[in-house]
Amino acid sequence: MDDELHERVREVIASVPAGSVATYGDIASVSGAPSPRLIGRVLSEDGHDLPWHRILRADGTPAPHLLDEQLQRLREEGVLPDGQRVDLRKYRWRRDPDDDAGPGALF
Numbered sequence: 001m002d003d004e005l006h007e008r009v010r011e012v013i014a015s016v017p018a019g020s021v022a023t024y025g026d027i028a029s030v031s032g033a034p035s036p037r038l039i040g041r042v043l044s045e046d047g048h049d050l051p052w053h054r055i056l057r058a059d060g061t062p063a064p065h066l067l068d069e070q071l072q073r074l075r076e077e078g079v080l081p082d083g084q085r086v087d088l089r090k091y092r093w094r095r096d097p098d099d100d101a102g103p104g105a106l107f
Helices: 003-014 024-031 036-046 062-075
Strands: none
Touching: 003 024, 003 036, 024 036
16 A cells, blocks of 8 residues: 555544544545555554544444444444444444545545
């Protein structure tokens, strides 16, 4: 991955506001990354200063090793999970179409 894409992924993740969530696929789509797995890689290697807890799997669940901390952080921001799943229809981030977060912005 080149530095430009890496920084674009970080910028998109940073733009997900408190009280909202996005999926790894959402971030990949908006940033122009070729795969949602790449988003997970960026977060694991260089995401300590990002709102990593706002990024979920496609089914609205956190990765098992992050489950408790991630759901607690989301609750603190007003995202109320149903069990271990966040309702993406209710809490999914909808990017402002006028925001220039990069290529591939679909929502």
